[in-house]
Amino acid sequence: MQVRTADLIALRGPASGLNLRASRIRSLQGQNYLSPFKGRGMEFDESRPYQPGDDVRSLDWRVTARTGKPHTKLFREERERPVIVAVDYRPAMFFATRGAFKSVIAARCAALIAWRATQQGDRLGGFIFSDREHWEGRPTLRAAATLHFLDQLALRGQLAQTNDSTDSDRDVFRNALARLRRVARPGSLIALISDFRGLDSTAEAHLSQLARHNELVLIFVYDPLETQLPPAGHYRVADAKRDLTLDTAGHAARREYAHQFDARRERIRRLCLRQRMVFLPCATHEDPLRRLQQGLVQRLS
Known part of the structure; x- marks a missing residue:
């Protein structure tokens, strides 16, 4: 055949x-993707308190140092x-x-x-x-x-x-x-x-x-x-x-x-x-x- x-x-x-929307999505605003992956095509969106399972490579060290509590960076992917x-x-x-x-x-x-x-x-x-x-x-x-x-x-x-x-x-x-x-x-x-x-x-x-x-x-x-x-x-x-x-x-x-x-x-x-x-x-x-x-x-x- x-x-x-x-x-x-x-x-x-x-x-x-089928649903091809990004997995492990944090949240959605409009029709943009939010993704845990960093690299080209990623824009910083916000920081939020660290949650179990978050990638430690995405820790926001500035916010963590300022607040004394670990925070994770969230990134917005290109539309x-x-x-x-x-x-x-x-x-x-x-x-x-x-x-x-x-x-x-x-x-x-x-x-x-x-x-x-x-x-x-x-x-x-x-x-x-x-x-x-x-x-x-x-x-x-x-x-x-x-x-x-x-x-x-x-x-x-x-x-x-x-x-x-x-x-x-x-x-x-x-x-x-x-x-x-x-x-x-x-x-x-x-x-x-x-x-x-x-x-x-x-x-x-x-x-x-x-x-x-x-x-x-x-x-x-x-x-x-x-x-x-x-x-x-x-x-x-x-x-x-x-x-x-x-x-x-x-x-x-x-x-x-x-x-x-x-x-x-x-x-x-x-x-x-x-x-x-x-x-x-x-x-x-x-x-x-x-x-x-x-x-x-x-x-x-």
Whole structure:
């Protein structure tokens, strides 16, 4: 199954059911965001008494010294917040045993977020990477930017399937995150949609740096077959280059297979907890809109 631009355009209506407003909001005045992240695009708003859970880096030392009680600085973010949607099109994303390819689910999630960002008046930016190339679109308010991003999702989804790079998942993922750090402006909402193959300490460091001044939503796309092997037996597995038979009878192999997936998922979840990112898993047979609605509501609670 391939991604078609027309299908992504059709998600414009359903996208209105999403809420991309900044998480951990202190308060709102008018239509401006207030955000705990500091950096370019942030303006000081006011100070208030320190509350448990506040970032100690935001302490207002002058007010604290004057009053003798700790106070926290609140910052007002620019009205048009940059929203960057990053999509993983490496070869492993073009796989599914149920529902749609992981790449298709990723594209649908990306389109839903892109449409909602545009509807809310945010500046949309796109970032698409594969094992051979990457594409990036700087955040902009132009309406044509959304359609251009959807066109790129469809086009590059087709091109990525023909790639034959020998670069490892780890190297490609590291390099993509390094480029994303150069693109992202502090105060942005960044939605990274991937199966997170190749996640290692270097990749975690890149994500942690991004999370210091941005809001990150990590959307973990996976196929049910990746969670555990099918019932014991012999299964033919093929792609454009290989054709092999998979024996799933061994108990040890089945346990190790399930353990590897659980370990990857748990690593992502723990990283999100440590760095205050949003962890949002989505299987290939699930409705991306419903999963996004559930995950984005939780980040506001």
